[in-house]
Each structure stands twice: as structure tokens, then as C-alpha cells.
Amino acid sequence: MMGQNQILPLWLDPRTKILLLLLCVLSAMAAPSLQYEFLLVAGIGILGILCGKWKYALKGIVFYAMVYLFTVWAMNSMTGTLRNMFVAFLGLFHKVFPCGMLSGIVISTTKVSEFLSAMNHIHAPKKLIIPLAVMLRYIPTIGEDWRYIKDAMRMRDVSPSFQGFITNPGITIDCVYVPLMMAASKAADELSVAAVTRGIENPNPRTCLIQIRLGAGDAFTTLCFAAFFLAGMYLKEAG
Template identity: 25%
Template sequence: MRIKAIKINPTLVLFFNLLIPTLFMFMAAYPLNYILMAFASLVLVISGKLKRTLILISIYGLLWGGNIFFSTVLSVGSLAIFCVLMMQFMPCFMMATILFRDYTTAELLSALERLPLPRNLVVAVIITLRYVPTFKREFGYIKESMRLRGIAFTWKKPIESFRYFIVPQLFRCTALAEEVTSAGLVKGIDANIKRTSYYEQRFNKSDGCLALLLIIGIVWAGLWKI
């Protein structure tokens, strides 16, 4: 069955991604975690990412089962806590996949420029979001280079193996930073005039409904134990 995808405003997705981890600092994890997980799943589904939703829900189920297994059967508190922390992180990760995989740099920049934010902050956020996929790709290149040189990653020597990954990545960070800066200057990112954009990122009814639904869920979670 093909689901008609709804394009959600990138600003709203970014706000959700910042709000979700903040809520755990002031509210009890349960039932808030279940509500946020259901909300993140809903956002992915209406965005047309059903396969990704099922995969991430399966991972969440494995973490939930691992928490029960380690806390009741094996009585290993550290592993149980690790599973709980990963469960709390999962809704945030689900929302982050939308930003990293489903929006272009131009779409994100067009949405953020509508907000009353300093331009330097907007540029920094865009570069950070775009660098995460690049960081992952660079690790793939490093792994391939290690394979060609006969260097294998082994848990027997974690520090040495980690060094093979992180040292080339640090050097690549410097080169990529210069490339990103040059590309931004060529595109006039430092200009003091307001830029036009091919993409018109505006809030619509679906964005308002999602925001209202999240607020209702948060209020319900806050009143759960009262």
C-alpha cells in the first residue's frame, strides 16, 4: 500500500528534535517515552517513510525487550540502563533522520531564514546538519582504505583501532571545513541582503495539527501521575 507523503516544515521538525530530549530533563520517562515514540512514528509515516518506521520500531522493541531481560533475568543494571537510555534517544533519532535524509540544504536554509535568528546561527546549524551525512561517508572511505592496507578493526585493541578511524577523520574535517567555507562564499552566503529561494517553506494545517497533537500528548504525560 502506497502512502501519500506529506511534506512537513523543516523548522517544525528541527523544533521537535530539540524539544524531545529537553522534555526528559523535566518530566518522568514513562509514559512520555511511549508518547514521543508514537508521535515520531506518526511523523515518519505521514512523511511516507513506512519502511524506515518499521525498522526503527523493531529496534525500539528489541531495546524494550533487552531492558526487561537484563533487569529481571540477568539482573545486570548497567545494560538495562543502557537500553532505557537508547529507548529515550530513539524518538529524537527518528526525527533527526528526516532532517538528514529527506531535506536538501536549500530547503533547510529557506525555512530557517524565515525565523528571527542571527544569520551566523542559521549558517552554523545548516553546516552542522549537512556535515553528519558527510561524516558518515568519510568513515566509509577510511574503512575502505584500512581494508586495502590490511588493517582490520578489532575489539581486542579498541584504542589502536579507534585511532585508525579518528586521526584521518580529524585531518579530513580541516579540509572539508575549508571546502564548505569556500562553497558558501561562492554562493554569497555572507551577503547582507535577503536571499531568495526556489523553496517556499510555510506552515500549513498538517504542521499545526502535529504541533497540537504533541502538546496534548505532553500535557497528558505530565498529568499521568497526578
């Protein structure tokens, strides 16, 4: 039985999550400085912790902090072509990482049934709903297959790491990446058939046991992300 003092994770409406992704993309594009992008990642990490994904959030923040420190070191210590190469690559990384981190939180905390009900509330077209619904189920399935393949290959002393790929590229491709590609293709076909079987193309309104509605948490998180985006625009124009 769940304790009375246990705090439930924050639940957000799927429509709010899509809006947060849009604001995150705009904030990353208009970021005036590296410090601003670091605060954006920290804010996404806090959101992940509130949603119950604290391990994922902490790993993302720590990893980004390491890349952030390396970027500062590269900008202050390197010179010439090597500096320009690293700065260009790391600049793209800093733009993409916040969006990818938030996307991971959105995908892992959104059920397909909730997403479909939310999209029906806004009367989204089926051509948009069906691919996104399959994607929400496809990515976790591929992640699960990837873990199974890694466990099986470790029993054969085949490492799926980058070092294993450098030392034994042929064996790594044959034993790790080829099975993963086959599993990905099979999973795509199975999920498409399962979606059609469950009536995803049914034009009638869908029902969901969980009531889909916008609440105080949706309003608060949207205001925070919107305020952060506006602050970035202001700092960029002022600078």
C-alpha cells in the same frame, strides 16, 4: 513519468521541525514510563515513514524495541550493583534515543536552502543560522565519507566493526578512524568556504524556488507532538 496514484512524502516546514525537536526533548525529559517512551519512538517512526524515510524509521523502531525488552528484563531479573549500572545506562539511552532518531529524520529531509529561507522568515540571527546550515550539510558529507572508508578497508580485510576494533585495535585506528578524522576536518573547511562563497553572510533576504509556508501537515504534526507531551505531563503528575 510519475504515476498519478503515487503518494508523495510528507513535507514539513523547517520551523515546524525545530519545534518538533523541542517537543520531543521535553517529552523525553518528562517521560513517566518506559511505555511512554516506546510510544514516543513509535510516533517518531510513523513520522519518518510519512516523510519517506521508512527504512530508517523501521530500523530505529526495531532497535529500540530490542533495547526496551532488554531493559524490562534487566529491571526484573538483575539485582545489586549490576542492575543499578544497567538501569542507569539504559535510562540515559531511553532519554537520548528519541531525540537522536528525530534529529536524523530532520537532517535527512531538510535542504540547506529551505532551512535558510525559513530562518530568514523568522529573522533569526546570522550567528545562529550559519553554524546550523553548515551542520546540515556536514553530517551527510561525513556519512558518505564513512561509507567510502568502510568499503576501501574491507578490500584490505580490515573490519570497521566493534569486533575488529577489539581484535586489531591498532590497525583499525590507523586504517579507519584516522582517515575519518582527516576527512571530517577537510570537509568542515571545504563546507565553510563553500558557504561563504555562496553568499551565506549576505545580509539581504534570500530567495528559494520552493515556497516556504506552514500548512495543514505542520499544524497536525505539531498538535500530535504537543498533545503527547501534555499527556506525559499529566501522567507524571497523576502517578
